[in-house]
Amino acid sequence: MDFLGILSQTAWWILAPETIAYALATVGLAVHFGFGGLLNFGQAGFMLLGGYGYAISILSLHWPWWAGILVGIGASVIFAVILGIPTLRLRADYLAIATIALAEALRLVVQSTLLDSVTNSADGLGGYHESFRASNPFPQGTYGFGPWTYNETELWIRVFGLILLGLAIWGVWALMRSPWGRVLKGIREDEDAVRALGKNVFAYKMQSLIIGGVLGTLGGVVLVLPSAVVPQVYLPSLTFFLWTILLLGGAATIWGPALGTVIFWLVYSFLGLFLPGMVNAGWIHGVTPSQVGIIRFVLVGVALMLIVIYRPQGILGDKRELSFNARK
Amino acid sequence: MVTAQGFWALMKRPALLLFAMLIASLALASLAVSPAHADETNTDKYDYIFSGNVKYNDKPLAGVQILVDGGGYSAEVLTDDKGHWEVGVPKKEKYDVTLVESTLPKGVIVAPDERITISDKGATVEAEFGLTKEKSVNFFLGEGVRKVTPFYERVIGSAINGLNFGLMLALASIGLSLIYGTTGISIFSHAEMVTLGAVTTLFFSVFLGWPIWLGIPLALIFSAVVGYGQDVLLWKPLRKRGLSVVQMMIVSIGFSLALRYLFQFFIGGGTTLLPTDPSTTKKLNIFGIIDLSLVDMVSMAISIVVLIAVAYWLLYTKNGKATRAINDNASLSAASGIDVDRVIRLIWILGTVLAGLSGILWAYFRPGIKWDMGWQLLLLIFAAVVLGGLGTAFGALIGSIIIGLLVELTPLWLSADIKYVGALLVLILVLLFRPQGLLGKKERVG
Numbered sequence: 001m002d003f004l005g006i007l008s009q010t011a012w013w014i015l016a017p018e019t020i021a022y023a024l025a026t027v028g029l030a031v032h033f034g035f036g037g038l039l040n041f042g043q044a045g046f047m048l049l050g051g052y053g054y055a056i057s058i059l060s061l062h063w064p065w066w067a068g069i070l071v072g073i074g075a076s077v078i079f080a081v082i083l084g085i086p087t088l089r090l091r092a093d094y095l096a097i098a099t100i101a102l103a104e105a106l107r108l109v110v111q112s113t114l115l116d117s118v119t120n121s122a123d124g125l126g127g128y129h130e131s132f133r134a135s136n137p138f139p140q141g142t143y144g145f146g147p148w149t150y151n152e153t154e155l156w157i158r159v160f161g162l163i164l165l166g167l168a169i170w171g172v173w174a175l176m177r178s179p180w181g182r183v184l185k186g187i188r189e190d191e192d193a194v195r196a197l198g199k200n201v202f203a204y205k206m207q208s209l210i211i212g213g214v215l216g217t218l219g220g221v222v223l224v225l226p227s228a229v230v231p232q233v234y235l236p237s238l239t240f241f242l243w244t245i246l247l248l249g250g251a252a253t254i255w256g257p258a259l260g261t262v263i264f265w266l267v268y269s270f271l272g273l274f275l276p277g278m279v280n281a282g283w284i285h286g287v288t289p290s291q292v293g294i295i296r297f298v299l300v301g302v303a304l305m306l307i308v309i310y311r312p313q314g315i316l317g318d319k320r321e322l323s324f325n326a327r328k
Numbered sequence: 329m330v331t332a333q334g335f336w337a338l339m340k341r342p343a344l345l346l347f348a349m350l351i352a353s354l355a356l357a358s359l360a361v362s363p364a365h366a367d368e369t370n371t372d373k374y375d376y377i378f379s380g381n382v383k384y385n386d387k388p389l390a391g392v393q394i395l396v397d398g399g400g401y402s403a404e405v406l407t408d409d410k411g412h413w414e415v416g417v418p419k420k421e422k423y424d425v426t427l428v429e430s431t432l433p434k435g436v437i438v439a440p441d442e443r444i445t446i447s448d449k450g451a452t453v454e455a456e457f458g459l460t461k462e463k464s465v466n467f468f469l470g471e472g473v474r475k476v477t478p479f480y481e482r483v484i485g486s487a488i489n490g491l492n493f494g495l496m497l498a499l500a501s502i503g504l505s506l507i508y509g510t511t512g513i514s515i516f517s518h519a520e521m522v523t524l525g526a527v528t529t530l531f532f533s534v535f536l537g538w539p540i541w542l543g544i545p546l547a548l549i550f551s552a553v554v555g556y557g558q559d560v561l562l563w564k565p566l567r568k569r570g571l572s573v574v575q576m577m578i579v580s581i582g583f584s585l586a587l588r589y590l591f592q593f594f595i596g597g598g599t600t601l602l603p604t605d606p607s608t609t610k611k612l613n614i615f616g617i618i619d620l621s622l623v624d625m626v627s628m629a630i631s632i633v634v635l636i637a638v639a640y641w642l643l644y645t646k647n648g649k650a651t652r653a654i655n656d657n658a659s660l661s662a663a664s665g666i667d668v669d670r671v672i673r674l675i676w677i678l679g680t681v682l683a684g685l686s687g688i689l690w691a692y693f694r695p696g697i698k699w700d701m702g703w704q705l706l707l708l709i710f711a712a713v714v715l716g717g718l719g720t721a722f723g724a725l726i727g728s729i730i731i732g733l734l735v736e737l738t739p740l741w742l743s744a745d746i747k748y749v750g751a752l753l754v755l756i757l758v759l760l761f762r763p764q765g766l767l768g769k770k771e772r773v774g
Contacts, residue, residue: 039574086760092574093514097710098759104707105752112745117400236703240581247578294593301586308578309566 001277009273012147013265020161021047021223022265026245026257027168028215034251035176036208037188039096042083043242045103046213048234049075050220052110052119055229058128060118065132069221076217079106080210088205100236111231119231126228132156154226161222165258168215173254175211184208185252185321237297244304250314252321259316271296367408374416377462378425378455382411384436384469393431395449398423406431425465426452432469439470479740486736488618493693494732495631499686500705501712501724502638503679509655509719510668510675511563512573517580518683518709520587522702525551525684526602526691527591533603540603544688548681555680559673584703592699599696609695627689634685635725638678642721647674655719708735708748711755717768726766730754 013019025043032040053072057063063071083102087095110119119125136156143155150158175181186194187201195201223233241264249260275296276289284292313319371377382392388411396403399421405413417423429437429450438444438451444467445452455465477485504518528550533543562583566576604623611619642648650671653661662668683702690705691697712731716723731751738747758765 039577082756086756086763090759090763093577094714094759094763096577097514097714098756101707101710101752101755105749108746108749108752112743112749114743114746237585240585243578243581291593291596294589297589298586298593301582301584301589304582304585305579306582308575308582309569309571312575 001274001281006270006273006277008147010266010270013269014262015148015158015162016265017157017161017222017226019261019265020158020165021219022242022245023219023258023261024161024165024168024222025216025219026242026249026261027165027172028212028219029242029246030251030253030257031172031175031208031212031215034246034253034256035172035181035188036184036205036212037092038088038205038209038212039092040099040209040212041096041236041239041243042099042101042103043212043216044234044236044238045079045099045106046076046216047220047223047238048103048106048110048231049079050217051224051229051234052125053217054221054224055125055128056118058131059125065135068128069218072217072221073214076213077210080213081206084206084209088202088209100239103234103239104236107231107234122231124228124230129225132225157222157225161225164218164222168218169254169258176254180204180207240304241300244300244307247304247307247312247314250317252318253314253316256314256316260314263315268296268300271299367405367412368414368416369403369405370416371414372416374418375461376417376420376457377414378417378423378465379412379414379462380425380465380467382407382413382427382467382469384433388412389432389436389469391431393428395426395428396423397426420457420461422454422456424452425455426450427467435471435473436469437472439468439472441468482740483737485619486740487733488620488624490733490736491729492624492628492631492732493736494729495628495635496686496689496693497705497708497712497732498635498725498728499631499682499689501709501716501728502635502721503682504709505713505716505719505721505724506651506655506675507679508713509721510651510658510672511567511576513563513576513580514710514718515580516577516706517558517584517587518679519702519706520584520591521551521554521680521683522687522690522705523588523591523697523699524554524680524702525687526697526701527595527687527699528684529602529688529691530595530600530697534600547688548684551681551684552677555677556673558680559676563676564669564673588700588703595697595699597699599698601696602691604692604695623692627692630685631689634682638682639722639725647671651675704748707755708751711751713765714755715758715765717765720765720767723765723767 025047028046029040029043032038032043050069050072053075054065054068057068057071058065079102083095083099087098109115111122113121115121133153133156136152138152138155138159140152143150143152176185183194183199184204186197187199187204191201194204245260245264246257247260248263249256249258272293275284275292278284279287279289279292307314312322378396380394382389382394388407388409390407390409390411392407392411392413394405394407394413394415396405396415396417398417399419401418401423403415403417405415407413426447427438427450432438438446443453451467453465453467455463457463500518500522503521504515507513507515507518525547528547529540529543532538532546533540536543538546562579563576566579571579608622611621613619640648642652650661650666651674653664653666654668654671658668686705687702690701694701708731709728712727713724714727715730716725716727731754734750734754735747738744738750742750
């Protein structure tokens with residue numbers, strides 16, 4: 001087995017667009033759950049709105065790429081409001097069920113033949129890259145070293161994604177040390193107490209839902225920048241991977257989402273190469289290389305269980321700042 | 329002839345005038361789109377051209393309508409005196425070419441063929457261009473009468489299907505609702521308990537080759553063991569550890585992910601059928617309107633009997649009453665001498681067995697067993713349970729039947745690939761207008 005090759009390919013994932021996209025979406029989830037105590041199980045839906053909003057604005061409306069991002073953001077604000085009005089007044093698990101249901105409904109609709117001329121149903125969308133690549137400030141060439149060697153387009157996607165991620169992390173840090181953030185954390189700890197202080201709890205939760213959702217949407221945009229919009233990506237499993245990442249890094253932390261994402265993708269891609277490698281080398285018998293790759297998903301599930309049971313605050317978290325016990 | 333008086337009368341009533349204008353413009357529009365001899369549509373506008381000849385017994389048929397549809401483009405054409413038609417299309421893509429059967433002479437239909445799908449509009453084939461920019465699409469005609477099922481019969485047929493689906497949904501929903509009622513957890517891994525029933529039946533009856541009458545009871549016993557095991561090994565220790573309800577819900581999501589992909593690991597990504605005697609899946613006609621197979625009838629009978637048994641158990645037995653008491657107030661029940669842990673364990677076993685049974689029945693209904701089949705059902709289960717009222721067993725039953733009917737009746741009006749969307753929107757509407765559900769009590773919602 002080529003260990004160096006596997007390690008080098010694994011290292012590539014540290015700066016992959018998928019990694020940056022997941023990190024952005026997970027920062028959004030941290031605003032929802034980590035700081036606001038909102039159980040959003042529909043982050044995949046917000047990411048879908050980013051991907052489709054971006055691609056459809058460019059393909060169907062012939063707008064420039066930055067307008068596509070704005071369309072995605074607008075769509076996710078509307079989505080958050082639709083989601084929030086019926087559920088934010090209810091108990092936490094209702095929000096969980098409603099978000100997962102609405103995100104799935106969204107995926108089923110874009111995947112159906114109903115809007116085929118706009119969404120291209122199950123085949124997804126592609127060929128919308130021209131305007132983003134035309135605005136690339138980097139001249140043609142090869143950049144970087146080792147596993148992180150990119151051409152100008154790959155570099156531009158990563159730099160753009162990292163700028164968004166940096167702004168998101170800085171923004172969340174600034175928000176959470178502001179009075180607004182302290183009220184939000186107060187709502188997470190004891191909603192009734194904050195209400196008794198005269199704060200409009202519903203409005204704060206709605207703002208948290210919108211901000212986190214918009215970050216999810218930006219993640220969705222970054223996810224579709226390199227290649228194509230594929231509807232089967234936005235399954236509820238995507239949301240749960242983000243949850244695993246969030247709880248691994250630490251839900252109520254600033255750097256937890258980014259750290260969790262890097263660990264997640266490193267382990268995930270390492271096993272994706274190492275497990276089939278073991279089969280091919282004859283160390284494991286009775287399974288095919290593609291079959292053994294499925295074990296990774298099983299491990300994600302097991303990891304999620306173990307984290308929640310044994311280290312619910314995550315790697316970077318503080319046990320005193322737990323989002324779980326907030327609302328009953 | 330419109331007299332001057334009549335014209336002024338029209339002018340005084342703008343609504344009528346508008347209406348008249350609308351009629352006139354519609355008449356003009358219809359003239360514009362249906363020229364008498366439209367054997368060629370858009371052939372000079374686009375490069376890619378579909379063509380064909382419609383003949384019956386070597387005699388060309390004129391005036392037969394052909395529709396071309398795909399990639400957001402649609403066009404129609406009528407055959408000329410030689411039975412010939414041509415349609416230009418903008419892109420090299422897959423298109424649906426449909427021959428409208430109502431424009432054929434009486435007693436003539438498109439001959440059945442595996443390429444052809446029959447719908448209300450007519451007979452459709454998928455056509456694709458090869459290496460050239462032209463493609464000929466021909467339909468083979470034969471003698472026969474297309475039996476068009478009247479709309480009300482299709483409604484009845486779909487409603488019976490919906491009832492059947494709703495009943496098996498109820499089996500899964502009641503378990504979820506009882507578990508929620510007694511422990512407070514919205515248990516996502518219930519989806520995998522549905523799959524588990526089907527997968528273990530598959531294991532006993534296909535991989536081991538044992539007869540199905542033995543395979544199904546064994547699968548249910550296995551479900552009971554898993555139900556017992558998951559309480560003893562997972563949920564009870566977590567309760568004792570003091571995990572919050574939200575934490576347990578996320579644990580159940582991890583559990584669900586792990587189990588789902590374990591199923592895929594073992595049975596692969598495809599769909600496997602349970603062994604069935606073809607005579608039992610043949611649709612039998614009852615009362616001239618309802619088409620039901622033996623399997624459908626047995627499945628409905630099993631669901632109804634089991635649901636009645638569960639209702640009886642809840643209402644009249646000691647354990648059932650204890651369940652309802654814990655549902656109402658767990659601490660008070662414990663104080664009055666009910667062994668809460670024991671009842672909860674019973675509920676886990678019961679819920680898992682009911683979910684397993686629902687999975688087995690659903691494997692016949694779908695048909696086939698797939699690694700994520702239970703997950704496909706989960707959101708419908710949640711929709712049903714929330715509609716009926718979270719934590720209420722009888723609400724889950726009513727909610728399930730409504731959701732089942734909704735899912736099966738949707739394709740009558742809308743495309744079949746969004747038939748689950750309606751159920752999910754019901755969920756949102758219920759949360760908006762009656763969050764406690766149909767049978768829930770208002771204070772449950774917090």
